[in-house]
Amino acid sequence: MIEKVLDKLKDIKFSTSPEDLLSYSFDASSIEQIPMSVIWPKSTLDVVNIMKLAHENNIPVVPRGAGTGVTAGAIASRGAIILSFEKMKNILEIDKDNLYVVCEPGVINGRLQDELEWMGLFYPPDPASMNFCTIGGNVAENAGGPRALKYGVTRDYVMEIESVLPDGKIITTGVKTAKGVVGYDLTRLLVGSEGTLSVFTKIRLRVIPLPAEVITLLAVFNSLEASGDVVSKIVSGGIIPRTLEIMDREAVLAVESYKPVGLPDNADALLLIELDGYPSVITKEAEKIIDICHKLGAEIKMAEDEYARNNLWVSRRAISPALYKLKPTKINEDIVVPRNRLTDMLKKLRILSDETGIKIVNFGHAGDGNIHVNIMVDKNDEHEYQKGIELVKRIFSETLELGGTISGEHGIGLTKAPYLNMEIKEKELEIMKSIKKVFDPKNILNPGKIFTGY
Numbered sequence: 001m002i003e004k005v006l007d008k009l010k011d012i013k014f015s016t017s018p019e020d021l022l023s024y025s026f027d028a029s030s031i032e033q034i035p036m037s038v039i040w041p042k043s044t045l046d047v048v049n050i051m052k053l054a055h056e057n058n059i060p061v062v063p064r065g066a067g068t069g070v071t072a073g074a075i076a077s078r079g080a081i082i083l084s085f086e087k088m089k090n091i092l093e094i095d096k097d098n099l100y101v102v103c104e105p106g107v108i109n110g111r112l113q114d115e116l117e118w119m120g121l122f123y124p125p126d127p128a129s130m131n132f133c134t135i136g137g138n139v140a141e142n143a144g145g146p147r148a149l150k151y152g153v154t155r156d157y158v159m160e161i162e163s164v165l166p167d168g169k170i171i172t173t174g175v176k177t178a179k180g181v182v183g184y185d186l187t188r189l190l191v192g193s194e195g196t197l198s199v200f201t202k203i204r205l206r207v208i209p210l211p212a213e214v215i216t217l218l219a220v221f222n223s224l225e226a227s228g229d230v231v232s233k234i235v236s237g238g239i240i241p242r243t244l245e246i247m248d249r250e251a252v253l254a255v256e257s258y259k260p261v262g263l264p265d266n267a268d269a270l271l272l273i274e275l276d277g278y279p280s281v282i283t284k285e286a287e288k289i290i291d292i293c294h295k296l297g298a299e300i301k302m303a304e305d306e307y308a309r310n311n312l313w314v315s316r317r318a319i320s321p322a323l324y325k326l327k328p329t330k331i332n333e334d335i336v337v338p339r340n341r342l343t344d345m346l347k348k349l350r351i352l353s354d355e356t357g358i359k360i361v362n363f364g365h366a367g368d369g370n371i372h373v374n375i376m377v378d379k380n381d382e383h384e385y386q387k388g389i390e391l392v393k394r395i396f397s398e399t400l401e402l403g404g405t406i407s408g409e410h411g412i413g414l415t416k417a418p419y420l421n422m423e424i425k426e427k428e429l430e431i432m433k434s435i436k437k438v439f440d441p442k443n444i445l446n447p448g449k450i451f452t453g454y
Contacts, residue, residue, distance in 0.1 A: 243367070
């Protein structure tokens, strides 16, 4: 039946082959769902025609970038078709005078970074999956990354979005200029909407000049408390590093067993600190940070060259894949707490791990209090997996008690939808659902994501 409907889309490639359906049945979460079909648009017009047909036939549609999300946001719930943006991967314009870039949603983040750097420009948002994830997916999730402490997240760089509504109409929100306050800011509403309101087809992003120099430091701590104290002292001392990353003991051990780069295996915590800017300024800042670390008993060293610097970042970006050597299933959360409660939260996570016997590995963006909590279990062991799932609610409760939020950059998707009402009050949820109805009255665009049973 679905083939007969999609056959009306002349010249747009689609597939219902079992191999293709299986390939698009999962993302980086542990959830799988076979779609009805996979379709590959090449242009905005293709997306318009697809959405018109889907709207007329009440067919659910799930937009998909590279499938690197960890909350099942790109999973084909309710027998949907997958709208894959692999073929819409063009960088359309780079304007060095006005400091913006225009691209299609399928452009890989890392490729954009490379193209801009060659021109002396810089796009700061850098998710750990930057070498695989797409700009469209980044905008849909409002992705962050290590550099968010200094430079902010994706929404801080989105100037304008061309997108297609569920009924096939094209809208353009935002401005081409550095300023613009005409009407409601629909662009900020679309950023982070997880593909539930419209389908992005063209994105204009603000870029900035490439920083002159980068200094990278690695600090080694014998205690979590000391690492948390250093984070607070650096920021309260007037220094905003471009990255301030933390790895706990379990994360360090996992990386060294997976891809050894010489990280100290006796550390209770590591901080990966990076500064950028004018050499005279960041050299002084590095000296201050080294002094702060020494006073709190940490060992600290500076990457001597680009090779050493890259090695440190290889270790940071290798954490997620390294964890699968511990257990086959990773329940991945990305809680955020106020910066001065970071150590408190890490201690609570260790206590929960000890109480339950479930290994919890923590790393993340210490500078903004964003912890990537990884509950390591075996999905085939039903008892262990259930214990892991039960841990999620306890972790969220502890997070909210400390004044935090249950998601800093991964979004809600399917996996966090059951917990949304722990943080969002009923009236606010009503408003959010009413916005969804305005954009998508038939509820065909990424149904079931963000709101349970919706």
